Amino acid sequence: MPVHETHEHDVLIIGAGGAGLRAAIEAASGGLSVGLVCKSLLGKAHTVMAEGGMAAAMAHVDDRDSWKVHFSDTMRGGQYLNNWRMAELHAKEAPDRVRELEAWGAVFDRTKDGRILQRNFGGHRYPRLAHVGDRTGLEMIRTLQDHGVHQGFKVYMEHTITKLFVDAGRIAGAFGYDRERGNLRVFKAKAIVLATGGVGRAFKITSNSWEYTGDGYALAYDAGADLMDMEFIQFHPTGMVWPPSVKGILVTEGVRGEGGVLRNKDGKRFMFDDIPENYKAQTADSEEEGWKYVQGDKNARRPPELLTRDHVARKIVKEVREGRGSPHGGVFLDIAWIKERIPKGAEHIKKKLPSMYHQFKELADIDITAVPMEVGPTTHYTMGGVRVDGDSQMSTVPGLFAAGECAAGLHGANRLGGNSLSDLLVFGKRAGEHAAKFARERAAATIDQGQIDAAERMALAPFERAATAGDAEAPYKIQYELQDLMQDNVGIVRNEAEIRKALEGIQVLKARAAKVASVGNREYNPGWHTALDLASLLACAEVIATSALERKESRGGHFREDHPDKDPNFSTFNHVVRKGAGGRPELRRETISPLRDDLKQVVEENK
Amino acid sequence: MSDTTNLPTSATFRVWRGEKGEGEFRDYKTPVSEGMVVLDAIHQIQADQANDLAVRWNCKAGKCGSCSAEVNGMPKLMCMTRLSDLPLDEPVTVQPLHTFPSIRDLVTDVSWNFRVKKEIKPFKPRAPDAPDGTWRMQQEDIERVQEFRKCIECFLCQDVCHVLRDHHKHEEFIGPRFLVHVAALEMHPLDTEDRLPELKTAHGIGYCNITKCCTKVCPEHITITDNAIIPLKERVVDRFYDPVARLLRKLKP
Numbered sequence: 002m003p004v005h006e007t008h009e010h011d012v013l014i015i016g017a018g019g020a021g022l023r024a025a026i027e028a029a030s031g032g033l034s035v036g037l038v039c040k041s042l043l044g045k046a047h048t049v050m051a052e053g054g055m056a057a058a059m060a061h062v063d064d065r066d067s068w069k070v071h072f073s074d075t076m077r078g079g080q081y082l083n084n085w086r087m088a089e090l091h092a093k094e095a096p097d098r099v100r101e102l103e104a105w106g107a108v109f110d111r112t113k114d115g116r117i118l119q120r121n122f123g124g125h126r127y128p129r130l131a132h133v134g135d136r137t138g139l140e141m142i143r144t145l146q147d148h149g150v151h152q153g154f155k156v157y158m159e160h161t162i163t164k165l166f167v168d169a170g171r172i173a174g175a176f177g178y179d180r181e182r183g184n185l186r187v188f189k190a191k192a193i194v195l196a197t198g199g200v201g202r203a204f205k206i207t208s209n210s211w212e213y214t215g216d217g218y219a220l221a222y223d224a225g226a227d228l229m230d231m232e233f234i235q236f237h238p239t240g241m242v243w244p245p246s247v248k249g250i251l252v253t254e255g256v257r258g259e260g261g262v263l264r265n266k267d268g269k270r271f272m273f274d275d276i277p278e279n280y281k282a283q284t285a286d287s288e289e290e291g292w293k294y295v296q297g298d299k300n301a302r303r304p305p306e307l308l309t310r311d312h313v314a315r316k317i318v319k320e321v322r323e324g325r326g327s328p329h330g331g332v333f334l335d336i337a338w339i340k341e342r343i344p345k346g347a348e349h350i351k352k353k354l355p356s357m358y359h360q361f362k363e364l365a366d367i368d369i370t371a372v373p374m375e376v377g378p379t380t381h382y383t384m385g386g387v388r389v390d391g392d393s394q395m396s397t398v399p400g401l402f403a404a405g406e407c408a409a410g411l412h413g414a415n416r417l418g419g420n421s422l423s424d425l426l427v428f429g430k431r432a433g434e435h436a437a438k439f440a441r442e443r444a445a446a447t448i449d450q451g452q453i454d455a456a457e458r459m460a461l462a463p464f465e466r467a468a469t470a471g472d473a474e475a476p477y478k479i480q481y482e483l484q485d486l487m488q489d490n491v492g493i494v495r496n497e498a499e500i501r502k503a504l505e506g507i508q509v510l511k512a513r514a515a516k517v518a519s520v521g522n523r524e525y526n527p528g529w530h531t532a533l534d535l536a537s538l539l540a541c542a543e544v545i546a547t548s549a550l551e552r553k554e555s556r557g558g559h560f561r562e563d564h565p566d567k568d569p570n571f572s573t574f575n576h577v578v579r580k581g582a583g584g585r586p587e588l589r590r591e592t593i594s595p596l597r598d599d600l601k602q603v604v605e606e607n608k
Numbered sequence: 609m610s611d612t613t614n615l616p617t618s619a620t621f622r623v624w625r626g627e628k629g630e631g632e633f634r635d636y637k638t639p640v641s642e643g644m645v646v647l648d649a650i651h652q653i654q655a656d657q658a659n660d661l662a663v664r665w666n667c668k669a670g671k672c673g674s675c676s677a678e679v680n681g682m683p684k685l686m687c688m689t690r691l692s693d694l695p696l697d698e699p700v701t702v703q704p705l706h707t708f709p710s711i712r713d714l715v716t717d718v719s720w721n722f723r724v725k726k727e728i729k730p731f732k733p734r735a736p737d738a739p740d741g742t743w744r745m746q747q748e749d750i751e752r753v754q755e756f757r758k759c760i761e762c763f764l765c766q767d768v769c770h771v772l773r774d775h776h777k778h779e780e781f782i783g784p785r786f787l788v789h790v791a792a793l794e795m796h797p798l799d800t801e802d803r804l805p806e807l808k809t810a811h812g813i814g815y816c817n818i819t820k821c822c823t824k825v826c827p828e829h830i831t832i833t834d835n836a837i838i839p840l841k842e843r844v845v846d847r848f849y850d851p852v853a854r855l856l857r858k859l860k861p
Contacts, residue, residue: 042664043722044761045672100742106731106796108750108757115744133754139671140757150722151730158719181711210666244643250669355758360669363688365643477655521660524627525712528659 005176005185005457010036010155011440012433013175013190015162016217018046019138019425020405020432021196022145023098025154027433028194033440035154036188038177040197040212042158044146047198047210048425051138052253052356053122054130055422057095061112062119063127063299068092070126072600073607075420077279078124078309079384079413080557080567082230082575085596086391087411091420091427098426099131105148107140109133121258121295124309124417126283126607128297135253135354141422160186162216163533164456165193165224165401166448172224172400173446176456180530183523185457189448191440194394194432195221195403199383200541202480202534205488207380208240208251214534215541217407221387222540226396228578229409229591230385231541232548233558235416236493238313240379242331247364249379252334252357254418256374257306259353260295261336262288263317264373265325271332272305272316280308282608292342311415311558314378318493321377331377337370346370378493382421384412384558385548388577388591393435394428400439400446404432409575414557463519463532473518476532483510483538491546496563500550507543514539547586548576615640619696621649623661624703629710635699640691646702647675647686650714662713670827673762677714678703683764683825705767718763724782728790729806733798749797756792756836758828761785765822765832771815781812784822784832791836794843808844813837 012028014021017039029035039046058071071092076083099117103109109131110118119128133140150156162177174189197217201209222228239252257263265271276284284305285291291304306313317332327333336354340346347370351358354369361367361374387396387403389410394402405425412420466473490503514536519529554568555561574590581587596604619640622633636653647665654661665675668687675686680694680701694700708716738744765784771777782790790807793799807813820833830836846853 041666041672041674042718045666045674047666049672049760050667050669103742104733104736106733106793106799108745108753108796110754111745111747111750115738115746116742133757136671136758139760143757143761147725147730150726158722181715181717210668210672212666245641246644246648247669356671363670364645364690475655475659477659481655519659525662525715526660527654527662531659 005187005453007187007189008036009189010034011190012192012194012436013038013188014194014196014433015175016040016046016196016198016407017043017156018048018196018198018405019141019145019422020407020429021046021194022142022149023426023429024194024196024404024433024436026145026149026152027430028437029152029154031437031441033437036157036190037154038157038160038162038188040159040161043156044142046142047213048138048142048422050208050210050251051141051422052135052251053255053258054120054132054137054419055095055099055141055426056122056125056129056417056419057099057131057423058092058129059096059099059117059119059131061116062297066127066129069603070607071095071129073604074125075411075417076413076604078415078417080415081413081572082557082593083413084391084410085600087428089600090391090431091411091424094427095423098423098430102141102144102426105144107144109140120255121303121307122418123254123257123307123313125419130258130419132255134352135255135356137422161530161533162220163460165220166452167224167398168446168448170399171446172398173448176453176460178460180525183526183529185460187448187453189445191443191445192400192402192436194436195387195401195407196405196429196432197407199406200538201380201383203483203487203538203542203545204380204492205484206240206249208237208249209380214537216534216537217403218386218544219537219540221396221398221401221403222544222580224398224401225580226398226401227388228385228544229388229575230413230548231544231578232552232576233384233414234380234545235310235382235384235558236314236378237381238310238317238378239334239376241365242375242377243329244365250360250364251379251381252374252376253354254310256334256336256354256357258295259336259350260292260339261306261334262304262338263306263313264333264335265320266327267325271320271325272308272313275316276305276308277312284308309415310418314493315560317378327375329375331375333373334376335373337372340370382406382416384414384416385409392431394432395435395439402432402436404428414559460533463517463529464523466516467518467520472516474513474516476517476519476528476535479510479514479517479535480531480538483507483542486510487542487545491549493560495549495559495561497550500546503546504543504550507539507546511539544578544586547588548578551576551588615642615692616696619649619691620699621653622699622701623650623653623713625661625713626710627712633701640696644691645687646679646684646689646691646700649691650686650702662711662715664715671760673760676705676762676764676767678705678767683767685762685764685827688827705763707767707769707773720778721761721763721766721785724786725789727810728782728786728793729801729803731793731796731799732801734800743798745797752835753792753795755830756788758830759785759788760828762827764825764827768821768825770819770821777812777815781815784816784837786811787813787816787840788830788832788836791840794840804844804847807840808848813841813844816841
């Protein structure tokens with residue numbers, strides 16, 4: 002039997018992006034023993050790629066802003082499927098979390114009077130995003146990392162968790178391996194926080210890195226926890242489309258916040274064509290009004306380019322499908338045009354969008370201060386996730402918590418840009434706090450040796466197969482096939498036949514994944530890592546497709562061409578999935594609790 | 609708008625394969641297409657020919673600083689090195705960073721960097737002094753610090769620095785990355801900590817003789833030497849070597 006090392010902590014945090022780091026800082030603040038597991042090196046998690054900013058109603062730029070407006074914007078953007086308690090806590094607590102980052106050393110861009118500057122973003126009524134140029138995520142993760150390493154928690158870099166242990170109905174620990182040596186590890190813990198981000202790697206065109214294989218969802222699902230809203234995947238409207246090797250890399254919404262406009266091949270600003278009913282009152286009637294808005298005119302309404310991401314992405318797909326796209330299958334995003342309106346426009350663009358300038362210059366030979374970019378939708382974010390209690394972030398398995406993209410609820414059917422970074426901070430802190438509380442009140446659980454043995458066998462199986470099997474499968478091939486399958490059949494435009502096709506395909510891939518073999522040894526072997534990640538990707542893909550099949554309407558990130566309209570009958574529940582007998586997903590409808598009266602009034606007041 | 613260079617249909621990559629410093633270069637031929645970067649080629653090789661080829665990467669957009677390697681001898685982010693900028697009529701050599709111990713293939717042990725950073729005194733702000741319980745800072749007062757905070761910790765500057773690369777002064781010198789980090793803290797308008805004694809001693813700023821190699825390889829174009837290291841050196845000199853200041857300090861109780 003292979004040897005494993007055992008580590009014991011009161012609280013174990015899995016994932017070291019914004020949510021995981023914030024949770025670790027909080028959990029360690031009370032003096033408990035805390036372990037933080039990260040799949041990559043510390044500070045490289047996907048948070049680093051967030052660009053535009055973090056939404057918090059600090060009202061530094063427009064004093065009409067308040068938590069109430071932010072709450073209403075978030076609910077409207079999420080099409081009212083949100084966990085309203087989370088939306089309330091998020092809107093109320095985000096400003097303090099941002100100020101806390103500043104106290105830990107973050108250096109945000111400033112207003113003229115020396116406060117934290119806020120910028121416009123899609124779906125936010127007022128300028129609300131605290132930012133640092135277009136590299137806000139880097140600022141956030143570095144601040145949390147540099148503060149965090151002095152808070153006394155232990156960091157396990159380049160470790161992957163493959164299994165959670167449950168004992169008598171509560172969480173007991175986790176199993177994994179370290180990438181460098183390939184050693185197997187058992188982590189005993191009284192409470193565990195999942196902060197593993199989303200599952201963008203289940204799709205071919207994505208802005209997500211290799212780590213985004215839905216580990217947290219799959220671990221929780223396997224441990225018996227509920228997943229919720231998994232049909233809602235956000236396709237960000239603006240990813241790079243050319244050259245092929247960079248297809249999917251994100252182009253920040255900040256480009257549009259700074260005055261960038263979308264045009265089709267005829268030069269037309271097509272976003273003016275179709276403005277959803279519930280946004281009509283907030284959206285500009287003319288190009289001139291839209292420009293005034295991005296220039297800070299408080300009487301102007303925002304341009305239609307700053308409508309919610311689900312809507313903008315679908316409009317782009319429509320233009321392309323109807324033959325009005327750009328040469329490489331996208332549309333044009335033009336920021337260079339603002340040179341007509343402001344002096345030293347090129348310098349201004351470089352100053353406000355430095356990494357976009359850099360990214361296009363280096364990867365596509367394009368100077369965005371001179372010519373338009375070509376952009377199209379890219380898989381960006383998972384609105385669904387582990388179903389949690391709004392206050393504590395605890396899942397349906399006692400002692401198992403989830404925060405950030407890994408948790409469901411805050412964003413409903415569609416996330417507003419900028420609400421993710423603030424989500425990480427607000428609910429990372431809450432998850433850390435409540436996990437610590439849970440751990441403090443309980444004795445250690447025990448881990449059954451049989452479960453450990455099984456996890457070990459599963460982790461090492463790909464090597465066993467390499468030695469014996471004649472019909473071994475290659476891990477990368479299965480991953481690519483799954484990405485194609487999901488992209489083609491459960492992507493931005495869905496229908497029943499295609500989703501069924503995906504579900505059948507997933508079963509075939511599951512069977513093939515059971516035959517995957519890894520060559521070489523256990524030391525830093527990406528082929529082995531990819532083989533083990535397949536289980537997570539396939540489990541998530543199955544849950545996504547199952548949920549998408551049952552939502553026979555179009556809402557937020559979920560668009561069904563066979564049911565193109567929103568159906569009020571689908572507005573009263575969330576889809577909840579649990580792993581059923583035989584390992585197949587069991588889906589049920591969970592009624593959304595009625596909005597509290599005072600919050601109902603807040604929504605009414607901000608219609 | 610797009611690449612019009614005439615790329616060949618395939619190219620050869622001479623990739624270092626091995627463990628803990630023992631190994632060899634191996635040639636892999638792989639198809640190339642428009643817009644491809646070195647990391648794409650490495651991924652293709654990994655998927656088709658060498659599943660266990662070890663390489664670090666995350667964002668593939670020059671933002672995380674994970675895929676650092678030496679391409680044709682130059683420290684680079686593989687995700688930002690386009691094949692159209694390389695001579696493809698000869699093999700492209702790809703090898704791990706030289707300054708850090710080899711783990712396997714293109715992956716090196718960079719843990720020293722994390723240890724060094726932890727030894728630098730953290731940010732220590734003055735008490736909040738604005739009426740709302742926070743602080744006021746002007747944009748022009750933070751621009752220099754924001755430049756330093758662009759650092760993605762790719763450690764290419766550490767790799768190229770001869771004090772570390774050739775003279776192995778890892779125990780006496782923190783390297784350009786962490787001099788930039790100290791500069792970001794020292795020049796932060798709110799910070800009250802004093803790191804000058806350590807800069808002179810434990811951090812070994814005197815070892816830097818301003819060859820500017822670090823600045824040249826920085827993918828974020830941070831002017832490491834001129835904007836961070838030289839001003840820090842001046843502060844150290846003013847504090848510890850200026851005879852007038854020294855005399856004044858002696859006279860003051």
